[in-house]
Amino acid sequence: MQQNRNELARFLRNARHRLSPADFGIAATGRRRTPGLRREEVATLAGISLTWYTWFEQGRDIRPSSEVLDNLSVVLRLDEKERAFLFHLAQGRPPPLVPYVHEKLNPGVRLALDTVGVPAIVINENWSVIGWNDLYAHIFRDYGAVPAEERNMLRVLLLSKRYQEDADEFNKMVKRLTAKLRWDYSRSKDQAYFDKLISEMRAQCPAFDQYWQGTEITDSFEASHSVKFEGVGRIDFHHTSYAIEGVLGQRMVLYTPENETSRKRLEELKDTMKKECADA
Template sequence: MAHREELTRFLKTARARLSPTDVGLPPGERRRTRGLRREEVATLAGMSVTWYTWFEQGRDVQLSVPMIERLGRTLRLDGNEREFLFALAQHRPPPLETQIDEEIRPGTQHLMDSLSIPALVIVEDWTVIGWNALVARAFRDYGALPRSERNLFRILMLSDRYREDPDHYREMAQRLTARFKWDYSRTSKPEIFDAIIAEMLEQSEIFRECWQESEILAHFEHINSANMPSVGRILFLHTSYAVEGAPGQRLILFAPLDAISAERLAKLAADQLG
């Protein structure tokens, strides 16, 4: 009982020290008590008011790890307070916080430059941070784009280049969204996805449809093609691998699918050197 009483006291104290303006809410009318109301905390944390109220009252309800993380961010808890909340709520330490590595390592770039196939590296929200010269030849020159425009998910979903075949585009959109959902469900920092999701819901009808579907995809592997005027169409099998020691980074490799594609890719590479 004392454990639950401490959880109640802790949450009430955390609420009381925040004002509406601290979390982006209008000041509103004069309040009888300091701090945020329960319904405001619940809304900001993406929880039902009833569920949060029961949790704060110390009733026997269980919150998932993502829900506790969202609650901690809403209440602006520091590292020690976050750990304390998990101890009170789940009787165990919180999951380790991972600092997403946003910069390409020289060794990873050197590896990609040494390959005879296209290769690129994306971070957790699918922003491209590294690529080799064959990617620029076969797909697009990311070096000509500012970082804010190098999100691979946005590019593939919104570019007219991929909409020439409606059936193929729909299949691609469903697959990409299913994988994006998987990444979103596993991240400890959902806020890095929220802006992308909001933008896609506004701009893409097919994304709105796909986002409502239940399909998820845990593996980033498929066949895609690039039509190069100088050599013809090249079929690629692309796969992805986590970059060891670089949290959130994935190396995507594009291997030619058949002998004809391998021959055309070799010619494309030779033309580039020439």
């Protein structure tokens, strides 16, 4: 624990020293013994006391709130990785999701989607689908045909008539998604977005309204479900989500065949898709 506090002290000093007072409208008066902002300037800009910040930067055993750490992240102009590093050192856990939304895919993520060999999508912290591959579009849904403002995964899954045909399976899905949404909602700093989404879903989906009043929580999208295809048969998928490194809030969801029969049928489906493309 002391090692963490020592590293935190070094990190804060270096972050403070690299800043220019002029960038904050601070006139260069008097001689500065060290580069960057002074401790009292950081404290004032972050809305905290000089004594508290001095102790914090000295690595004393104090417990900052998430709000204070976020204020310091802004003042010290930390990027996403540095902000996460600060929270891990100071609180021993990741930071809450940031209020801005990542709408773009990194080139490496786009490449992974196109070559992964199973249906896959990428969602951001607001549950909006921002990337998908051809297999996903063919098997589940072509989000390219859905207006961008309507690509929220929760809204699509809960309101689509397609998923309501089997009442038991639909209720299981809604229960699972509600438990995951409750977890993400608790961590989000953009709760206004989720408040609007939750209000909309409670009004339009009775099952969601029922489960939202419960207490179940999960931090995982992991689940299984089946899809039937004419000429191929039923394919059992198991889907799991993975955080995308370096882009806070984005997750890739992979739909992998759950058994050997399903794997073979997926390959048959992929062969059919290739033939259709060749004939087009």
